[in-house]
Amino acid sequence: MKHFIRGLSLGLMLAICAGFVAAPKAANAQATKAVGSNTGYPLPRYVSIRNAPAHLRLGPSKAHKIDWTLMHAGMPVQIIDEEGLWRQVKLYDGLRGWMHKSLLVGARSLLVVSDGRATIHSKADGDSRIVAYAERGVILRTPECTPRWCRVRKGEIKGWISRRQVWGVDANETFK
Template sequence: MKTPLLGAVLVGLLLSVPALAQDRGPVTNLPLPRFVSVKSSEANVRRGPSLTHRIDWVFKRKDMPVEITAEYGHWRQVRDRDGAGGWVHYSLLSGVRTVIVDQDMLDLHVRPDEATATTARLEMGVIAALEDCTPDWCKVSAGGFRGWAPKARLWGVAPDEIRD
């Protein structure tokens, strides 16, 4: 005879195992989710992980940051900053990190401090190369300008991500 408490503990353990297994991709053993960028100027986003699946839409911007949420063979399930997603062949993705500016006229600062001088202002939608990140700031470069921006104003970097 099973006791209700023992049953609840077993169910809890069984439910936690898949969650732990999903922290790493089954193909690459890299963390999931993780950010990457689109390598080419056109990348088909498909309904499923094969060439036989319908193309739902196409990325038209090289270096666009995307988040990988799943892996299957040579395919990666991705989503963009608007939450739109689908399957992209891994050869169309790059590990080079970029971010997209989520605030219009975002100030880039000399150091990770709002009191420091502004080196440039970036329009919403600008794609920038991601360099270093502290808990609250990221150093980015775009259009020949470099500086620090509040991490919360960028999409393509995890809130808890630190980069040296």
């Protein structure tokens, strides 16, 4: 039986689109570092939002204005810089801001960004059985990515999705 996974709410999609078009983008004045100055972890790297709501601020402190409130736990973000307990992150649409490290978790997730429906297969093979379809905006958990495929889970649905259909993993990155 094939399943269909619905995407983000219309309100969030409109907010994301509005952010892509109208939100001021924070300039990253510093060059990207090879590793984070506080953690020693690679930069850039992907993590997920721990809980929602999660505030995206204009700078690395609570004194800085909240620019956006993100409403979906598990959404992937890319850490591009570190300053103390704060992480500068980039969203899939290029929007940047600062989040406290307590709002982030190292568990990996992916965001479906393909136009139309993304297919989730039973194996890491485009000819394998399709187990589900996912709309643009669906968040999937992933424990593993190969050069062309990522193993994913959403509720009871498990399978493999082509890396071309998702955001949250670098082009040459593999992990297990």
